[in-house]
Amino acid sequence: MWKFLHPYAKPERAYQLCQTLQPWFWSLAAVCLVTGSIWGLLFAPQDYQQGDSFRIIYIHVPSAILSMSTYVAMAVAAVVGLVWQWRTAFMAMIAMAPVGAVMTFIALVTGAAWGKPMWGAWWVWDARLTSELILLFLYMGVIALYGAFEDKQQAGKAAGVMALVGVVNVPIIHYSVEWWNTLHQGATISKFDTPSIAPEMLWPLLINLAGFAFFIAAVTVVRLRSEILRRDVHRPWVQALAEQRENRRAV
């Protein structure tokens, strides 16, 4: 069933795929982010309770949701790397880690900036905020562990196990607002129910969510390309690629 994926285990094919996808991801990200942000920040109506302050939702919610999705994607790459022993899977894992860490950081910072005017506090040690902070530490742990090994295949295995184990935190983040009583409010859109947000506010949010996703994909693809080149720098195909580029510049 998954046979069509097998050629991409080869770094060369993965590199070519990245090259094809990259312009699509960048342009879709730009279109979605510009539309969603302008619509959300300028044209969506004010909230009945929070007025204009609620507009930070257009940054906070996409970054928070995608910090978790990126973690899951990273863990899937780790499993593929560990079980099928694909070098490219570990490269994809480590390409995603810093992007997800930055998303988590954005979610925490925008959340603090939203919490101060609305709740009255920058930070509260409630279950949602604490588990999201732990997610940031997990990302940092994966990056640090990967960096600690000289042999990158070993590094991938160690960091992969850590990424896999940390997945347990993702459902905790999602359900924290239901399992415990928290200051953070419950889920607005990520639930099996009608979203509790007016449609004219929801659309820009969904567009921005897609925009953030494409942005993450684009940055991941760029990072994956450079990771593949760095790891395969002595392989003939990379040298051929470099030569080709050299020749083009010479002409």
Next chain:
Amino acid sequence: MNPRRKKRLTLFLSIAVLIGGAVSLMLYALTDSIDLFYTPSEIIEGKDGRKPQVGQRLRIGGMVVPGSVSRDSETLAVTFDLIDVGPKVSVQYTGILPDLFREGQGIVATGTLLDSRTIKAQEVLAKHDEEYMPPELAEKMKGIKHVKPDNAGN
């Protein structure tokens, strides 16, 4: 899938499942400490058979009972009652309340228990719900008339 891959897959999946199980047992045992606040009925009737002691520092979370807010005209002192589904607990506070503080709003207050149903709060935080809608819709659905602070006097 060849047998070595199958073995590795079961190994890593069982590691993940075991750790998931361990963490969920831990979190289940820690439920009381992870909860951010007591509800008013938990303060009066006790939570799992244990009542909070007088003098204990704690957080309380509940709805502000409409009509219970009374402000001192000279100072910033304010008292109000919080409720969930059972009895009311009254809160004393001196300081500036968050913008979202109003009757019927969810509030989380940190303070010490003065007697079984009074709390002296040092910090009052506003909790808001997960619903977002324009003011006109809120007026229609919830009967909330939203007045901007700078227009409130007119």
